[in-house]
Amino acid sequence: MGAERIVALTDSYLAANQVTREFEVKDKRMEKYVKAVQQITILLNSFSIKQNPRGSNGRADALSRLASTCFCHLSKEVLVEVVKERSIDECQVESLSTTRPNWMTPIIDYLQHDILPGDHEEARKIRIQAPQYAILGGALYTKGNTSSWLKCIDNELGKKAFQEAHAGSDGARVGARALISKILCMGIY
Structure with a gap:
């Protein structure tokens, strides 16, 4: 970071x-x-x-x-994340390359090269949104409400993230808000 x-x-x-x-x-x-x-x-x-x-x-x-507390007596759902892999174990990470233009491209262009779109209204929007973003390690991040930074991903990877979050043991039963919360806990935007 x-x-x-x-x-x-x-x-x-x-x-x-x-x-x-x-x-x-x-x-x-x-x-x-x-x-x-x-x-x-x-x-x-x-x-x-x-x-x-x-x-x-x-x-x-x-x-x-x-x-160490047992939540069996609670009637409300308590979300607990179980980490199955140790942080010291090596895991293979798929590198992300965004070659096609997507929603992040104008923001990245502005942050890295100070390039704005030709449309005056779009350029104004980018200037207003830009302070919420940062480029860290070559990737675009945005300020999160509940966590410090969330990694921005494109639509294709977003669909994969939703499928992964939905595939959990309770994935088919969770509502839209719980699913979004699960995605944000994954550290992506």
Whole structure:
């Protein structure tokens, strides 16, 4: 996302000291995480990890209590995402190339090259919309209401995303708002 300096806070004294190599890493899975952190920190101007006492980390405590709570007694639907793959496991990612013009093309042209469409009204719309977008790592992102940035995709990939979100175990029963919420949780716009 273009960050240059990161200060990471963790409530685990062991994890913080394993990342800084003050403690020896004995677990093979933890070794993969430490290597992944080190690969990322090479790209940064500065990185530090600090142990934050458990008592002063109210958000993490609330999240851990929520994760250990049983929701069987609730009558409303509670959306919980189960992550099946570890973040350290390698996965193949399909590269996206947008060669055909789509809805993002005028915005990208304006942000990268300061090129506006010939139509005065369209040019005005692009200038108004542009501050909501940013190009990060060669891809177009927009500011999200519930998350920091959402990756913009074209109609073809959007259809695939809807099919993927609809294919879940409850996909056929969810309403339009829940489906849109599921798509936004995937981090795409």
